[in-house]
Amino acid sequence: MNDIGVVETKYLPLSEMGVEEIVLESGLTFGPITIAYETYGTLNEQANNAILICHALSGDAHAAGYHERIGHKEGWWHNAIGPGKAFDTEKYFVVCSNVLGGCQGTTGPSSSDPKTGKPYGIRFPVITIGDMVQVQSYLMKHLGISRWLAVAGGSMGGMQALEWTLKYPDNVHAALVIASTGRLSPQSIAFNAVGRNAIISDPNWCNGDYYGKAIPEKGLAIARMIGHITYLSEDSMERKFGRKLQNKEAFSFDFSTEFAVESYLHYQGQKFVERFDANTYLYVTKAMDYFDVASKYGKGSLKRALSHIKARMLLLSFSSDWLFPPSQTQELVDALMANHKDVTYFDIPSSYGHDAFLLEVEKETAIIQRFLEASHRLWKEGK
């Protein structure tokens, strides 16, 4: 069977490693922290086959396999992680953890603050992509890994992969930055800001203290609906929905959900509020807004920032992605080339928009497999 089977999420309290608090990029100290993570495959003796997978905005540690039983709750990148797949678990030891600030097991705003016994809410500190990566670095040590063969991710996961190469250049042999960017454009910041505004405007939000009460589900659903528009391309929307009506032949001349695309967005909004925490949405989108490698590592110069990278780089963009368009990946590629870095870039033709990184598996698989094999070989050759 070409998959991983049943897996379990594990939990690592950093206090077990003697880490009670960490210093965040804001300057605040914060703790205690627990990391939720999953692993697939086996770490080899040389510990040179470990790959960290970083998830996107709405993802979690459950990247592959099933929870509880076969067929039950498939991991979010199931089609890319497993025996013979892009991230081949027969060859590699694959790790995925929920990000700091998340809501699926790693400490976040919905976690209980030991000082008060109540969920943090917005007393949780504002975090950055760098803070997420710092927390992952403890997991790396805990697993007996001193250097990742690769760190990989799509969208916000790609930001983490890029951040790894800059924050811990000696601990990353290769990085896969997929459908991502070195900084959010003002348009992306604007979409995030409107989504947060919708959550904060929901009277159920109660300044973040809604746990155990009615949740700000209307605001969170609106944020998710906005997000979904940006994940699809105009072209894919046209083919998937066009101007089709949902279960009717003619206009109803009222304000019910009429068009198929409306119905899809409503459904996505509703599904999301059942599984995701509104405060996490605020924190994680804010971390994305703040992400800007040129500013953080290069005093405003992308070329200077990326000069610090030691990892081999694979960058993938998708032609119809308008959230993180190919031009933004091209900027990264140009800056890497200007620094004579080992960089491979493909702009994959696709009509799926930003979602393509989860859907164009066939096209990605061959590229990723080749890149990982070469990276592994080079490491073994000491290069």
Place this chain on the structure above:
Amino acid sequence: MNDIGVVETKYLPLSEMGVEEIVLESGLTFGPITIAYETYGTLNEQANNAILICHALSGDAHAAGYHERIGHKEGWWHNAIGPGKAFDTEKYFVVCSNVLGGCQGTTGPSSSDPKTGKPYGIRFPVITIGDMVQVQSYLMKHLGISRWLAVAGGSMGGMQALEWTLKYPDNVHAALVIASTGRLSPQSIAFNAVGRNAIISDPNWCNGDYYGKAIPEKGLAIARMIGHITYLSEDSMERKFGRKLQNKEAFSFDFSTEFAVESYLHYQGQKFVERFDANTYLYVTKAMDYFDVASKYGKGSLKRALSHIKARMLLLSFSSDWLFPPSQTQELVDALMANHKDVTYFDIPSSYGHDAFLLEVEKETAIIQRFLEASHRLWKEGK
């Protein structure tokens, strides 16, 4: 002085023309109806110099001149209407009216229902672009005009201009369809749907009965913020805001409004709720969603639909408009050409996105002046 001076909005109750009710495209009858309108310039004796200007989603009858005193409340297309301007009021008699369903003087959901003495709210019937145009046709008669020299508009105004050429082909000599479309794409429907959802989710909305009470300003502001993102191009946002922070040097690590683009959107949202009715937003966006000339006039064929047009056509699109992209105008142009219609098309290079139709006045002026002059000459020559 190169402008119109102080103007006043006039009001026409259709009952004065003996019209108590009209039949809407939904099949419902509705009345009474009052039209708010303004006129600039003078109708000539032959009544062959009248131009109808149709406004976009958030516009009104006040297209040019000032209200109350010079410098006070400039009309929304002031830079295009006036002596020597694109729509030259020395030559033409220019008319603009607020649409049916609007909130600036023409009967809409905030108007008082004479049967109850209370505002209609969502008891107001769902209307179409065709219904808006039908109401304008009574204004045409009232003004002693049997045929417009031209009907012109941008965005939703362009939809009305196009609808005029199909609903009343004998009453339109020329039409100017600017930054518009023959049908909303699913992406545009999606943005409208999310905006409506934000309004309806605001607890102050109260099923539309919020008049005289707290208004659903948070929901309406969110809808407007989403709209504004779609009116700007990625490029213009990059140049206007980039990743600049608003009045600060460094991240504040909280959820305050930080980026300049966030601040701009908040400001636009706040300004809008002071002047616009949330229910009108629902009705007018719904009318836009329903607009589809191929379906309404061509049994699904755009070519067949546009075969009924008798007017000379000028179509303008703007290269960076991603809300109603040039490709959608090109579809209209192709269908007009296939019908051997008199059509002129310019895709104007601009980085302003959809907003360009209000901003690229210099580029538009020469094109519009030439088109109107030729149209006027042809009419006088009986062609």
